[in-house]
Amino acid sequence: MDDVETVCPVCHDPIYIPVEEYAELLEGDVLECENCGAYLEILSLDPIELVAVEGGEDGFYVLCPRCEHEIAVEAEGESVTCDNCGYTFTPDWSEVEADEDDERDYRN
Numbered sequence: 001m002d003d004v005e006t007v008c009p010v011c012h013d014p015i016y017i018p019v020e021e022y023a024e025l026l027e028g029d030v031l032e033c034e035n036c037g038a039y040l041e042i043l044s045l046d047p048i049e050l051v052a053v054e055g056g057e058d059g060f061y062v063l064c065p066r067c068e069h070e071i072a073v074e075a076e077g078e079s080v081t082c083d084n085c086g087y088t089f090t091p092d093w094s095e096v097e098a099d100e101d102d103e104r105d106y107r108n
């Protein structure tokens with residue numbers, strides 16, 4: 001039997017899960033990506049769908065448009081509140097996605 005193959009949503013590296021292990025997984029379980037160390041929560045199993053939770057090397061971060069504080073984002077598509085100045089806004093998610101594979105040196 002083949003391993004179940006999926007892709008890390010953070011680093012886009014393939015992740016292979018042995019079938020015996022896959023059979024014991026439940027929705028809501030958290031895996032760790034061996035490549036980037038991201039924690040990946042299982043959203044659904046058939047087909048397998050993973051979402052990054054905190055702890056990954058580069059998760060999702062957006063900059064507050066008001067004070068430029070860096071904010072860690074948990075769920076894509078939701079508005080976020082800056083924990084520095086309290087400003088609530090909806091990030092441009094297309095930009096967050098596009099940045100992932102490119103250089104991430106926007107912090108100077």
Ligand SMILES: [Zn+2]
Pocket residue numbers: 008009010011012013033034035036037038
């Ligand atoms: Zn990864």
Ligand SMILES: [Zn+2]
Pocket residue numbers: 064065066067068069082083084085086087
């Ligand atoms: Zn702010």
